[in-house]
Amino acid sequence: MSINRLDKIICDAGLATRSEARKLIAGGRVRVDGITVLNPAFKADTEISDISVDGQTVTGGFRYLMMYKPEGVLSATEDKNQKTVLDLLPQELKKLGLFPVGRLDKDTTGLLILTNDGNFCHAVTSPKRHIKKLYEFIVEHPLDYDDIKAFDRGIILQDGTECLPAILEIDEDDPNHGFVTVFEGKYHQVKRMLASRGKPVRTLKRISVGDLSLDAMLRPGEFKELTKNDLNLVVNKNVTE
Numbered sequence: 001m002s003i004n005r006l007d008k009i010i011c012d013a014g015l016a017t018r019s020e021a022r023k024l025i026a027g028g029r030v031r032v033d034g035i036t037v038l039n040p041a042f043k044a045d046t047e048i049s050d051i052s053v054d055g056q057t058v059t060g061g062f063r064y065l066m067m068y069k070p071e072g073v074l075s076a077t078e079d080k081n082q083k084t085v086l087d088l089l090p091q092e093l094k095k096l097g098l099f100p101v102g103r104l105d106k107d108t109t110g111l112l113i114l115t116n117d118g119n120f121c122h123a124v125t126s127p128k129r130h131i132k133k134l135y136e137f138i139v140e141h142p143l144d145y146d147d148i149k150a151f152d153r154g155i156i157l158q159d160g161t162e163c164l165p166a167i168l169e170i171d172e173d174d175p176n177h178g179f180v181t182v183f184e185g186k187y188h189q190v191k192r193m194l195a196s197r198g199k200p201v202r203t204l205k206r207i208s209v210g211d212l213s214l215d216a217m218l219r220p221g222e223f224k225e226l227t228k229n230d231l232n233l234v235v236n237k238n239v240t241e
């Protein structure tokens with residue numbers, strides 16, 4: 001349980017100072033489980049209540065963002081020479097200790113989750129959980145049914161690493177285009193799986209993690225806050241639990 005005063009919860013989430021939080025509450029801009037609360041001393045449990053400011057979810061001290069990672073930025077918190085996904089965030093979010101949940105290569109685009117919740121990150125990336133990830137790709141050479149069967153059996157990478165069975169779908173109208181679902185997260189996994197079939201990747205985009213898909217309204221470099229339901233979709237919990 002994590003019970004606190006409402007003004008403290010908003011302040012701890014980095015959305016406002018304590019006095020600004022009181023003003024937000026007094027202004028009727030804060031809701032707890034859908035009900036406007038005007039008392040800053042109101043106590044809420046951040047683990048079970050949905051708290052929002054101007055409709056934006058505040059999940060206790062923890063924050064969860066969906067970013068449409070653009071090409072050319074690193075999935076890292078900082079780098080001396082290169083731009084990272086953290087550099088795409090505004091100052092007020094940069095100070096919250098957010099980090100990427102897993103990594104996408106510099107040239108890979110698509111769904112990247114950022115959080116400051118280490119337990120959530122572990123739940124998503126733990127090799128034991130086998131959380132599915134869906135990628136869209138374009139490859140140099142056309143794919144065929146033998147590739148589908150090889151993915152289904154489990155690809156053995158060029159260095160001998162064995163991958164779990166994965167689902168390969170080929171675009172009926174364009175055999176250089178398709179989708180792959182993997183249930184683990186090895187280094188450069190999708191590129192290496194396709195390369196092992198002699199089909200080097202030209203472009204790679206992550207479409208979903210668990211049952212959470214990249215929001216079609218987001219443009220590369222944009223991000224949005226995730227709701228509790230979104231988080232449940234990622235870790236495949238029944239949202240009505």
Ligand code: URA
Binds near residue numbers: 104105106108188191
């Ligand atoms: N697999 C890859 O090869 N690259 C990524 O960025 C993600 C998965």
